[in-house]
Amino acid sequence: MPVLVMKFGGTSVADLARIRNAAEKVKREVEQGYDVIVVVSAMSGKTNELVGWVEQTSPLFDAREYDAVVSSGENVTAGLMALTLQEMDVPARSWQGWQVPLKTTSAHSAARIEAIPRDNIDQKFAEGMKVAVVAGFQGISSEGRITTLGRGGSDTTAVAFAAAFDAVRCDIYTDVDGVYTTDPRIEDKARKLDRIAFEEMLELASLGAKVLQTRSVELAMRYKVKLRVLSSFEDTDENSGTLVCDEEDIVEQNVVSGVAYSRDEAKMTLISVADRPGIAAAIFGPLAKAGVNVDMIVQNISEEGRTDMTFSCPVNQVARAREAMNKTKDAGEVNFRELVADTDVAKVSVVGIGMRSHAGVASTMFDALAAEGINIRVITTSEIKISVLIDRKYMELAVQALHDAFKLENAG
Numbered sequence: 001m002p003v004l005v006m007k008f009g010g011t012s013v014a015d016l017a018r019i020r021n022a023a024e025k026v027k028r029e030v031e032q033g034y035d036v037i038v039v040v041s042a043m044s045g046k047t048n049e050l051v052g053w054v055e056q057t058s059p060l061f062d063a064r065e066y067d068a069v070v071s072s073g074e075n076v077t078a079g080l081m082a083l084t085l086q087e088m089d090v091p092a093r094s095w096q097g098w099q100v101p102l103k104t105t106s107a108h109s110a111a112r113i114e115a116i117p118r119d120n121i122d123q124k125f126a127e128g129m130k131v132a133v134v135a136g137f138q139g140i141s142s143e144g145r146i147t148t149l150g151r152g153g154s155d156t157t158a159v160a161f162a163a164a165f166d167a168v169r170c171d172i173y174t175d176v177d178g179v180y181t182t183d184p185r186i187e188d189k190a191r192k193l194d195r196i197a198f199e200e201m202l203e204l205a206s207l208g209a210k211v212l213q214t215r216s217v218e219l220a221m222r223y224k225v226k227l228r229v230l231s232s233f234e235d236t237d238e239n240s241g242t243l244v245c246d247e248e249d250i251v252e253q254n255v256v257s258g259v260a261y262s263r264d265e266a267k268m269t270l271i272s273v274a275d276r277p278g279i280a281a282a283i284f285g286p287l288a289k290a291g292v293n294v295d296m297i298v299q300n301i302s303e304e305g306r307t308d309m310t311f312s313c314p315v316n317q318v319a320r321a322r323e324a325m326n327k328t329k330d331a332g333e334v335n336f337r338e339l340v341a342d343t344d345v346a347k348v349s350v351v352g353i354g355m356r357s358h359a360g361v362a363s364t365m366f367d368a369l370a371a372e373g374i375n376i377r378v379i380t381t382s383e384i385k386i387s388v389l390i391d392r393k394y395m396e397l398a399v400q401a402l403h404d405a406f407k408l409e410n411a412g
């Protein structure tokens, strides 16, 4: 039997009625002749609640126990989904990550999938089971500890199962009916795209569009998984939603396909650092070792052999970055006068494969922001994206201004 993977996110399994609604979609695919692997998230809000409990109990928590706690939301929905399907006379059973076993690295709270042995689930399919319900987001390390794949990780579970089982498609059911030109929650004029290229989706995801976890797009691209995003609240058919596909499969390509934002950024500036060879390595080496995800970097004009070094990182890593920098200062490795953290910034980015062959995207972007009086603090570019760091209070305005400037209301 051909295998289909269907993933339901938190809002799609938020209560028993929604689980039933999702199960009905699964049943319809079983009736079409598929063996189905269903990947479920925790009920919406559950993972946040669990994270909160961990942080209240132990501010400097043991990451292994964090994973033991926060992975548990998915166990509940996996069991309930299997029960709901059984009640509909669909032969189904649930698997927690360790039971598959979905093997991962030991990087707790950000583990990567290493292997998904098929035997266990294949055998049950051969015996007549129609649906394997898998708890998303979780796995097991070689030390035998429960791991999680990072927030939004059920998307990655789904794509990894689709790759491992040569699925005909991986359908990601969520609370929007596809991938939009920008988050439809902050721009009414956002348009749903019928198709988006892997490279663009990868950039949008890594720049903050949380509709798919970045790692899931990477895996889909690498293993050529047919990946689709669609609504769990609407009637859907094979043409619904947005297909994430190869660039060659898109007929009409816009210069800019989408606008992404990331709210929780911080800008850190090391003031008056010695401007000498090796200084960047002396700063960014220790930051990397401390687990700080440095994103943008700017070295400002140097005067009398001294310079200011600015970088951005997620706002919840500011304390860690500060600690790492103070240590290097105390060790005499980097001498700076002061470390200034601005935690009220956000990143807004435009993404499009068409930028490779079109000039003028940067100037259109900067003009649009200037027209709204928005000051740009840091800029970075790559072949298919331009990102700016701005004051957080202008974030929504910037997204809307850029959506207008690139005429994205005509996309889709």
Ligand code: ADP
Pocket: 008, 009, 010, 011, 012, 041, 152, 173, 174, 175, 176, 178, 179, 180, 181, 182, 183, 184, 185, 204, 208, 209, 210, 211, 212, 258
């Ligand atoms: P799930 O719980 O199903 O995994 P998420 O909340 O993780 O759902 O992702 C879906 C959300 O992603 C949408 O509700 C939407 O607000 C947000 N989003 C951000 N950018 C986009 C975009 N470009 N297209 C569609 N949704 C987006």
Ligand code: ASP
Pocket: 009, 010, 041, 042, 047, 048, 073, 136, 137, 150, 151, 152, 153, 154, 155
């Ligand atoms: N429940 C997890 C989270 O909220 C994983 C997921 O939903 O994808 O991050």
Ligand code: MG
Pocket: 009, 152, 155, 210, 211, 212, 213
């Ligand atoms: Mg998600």
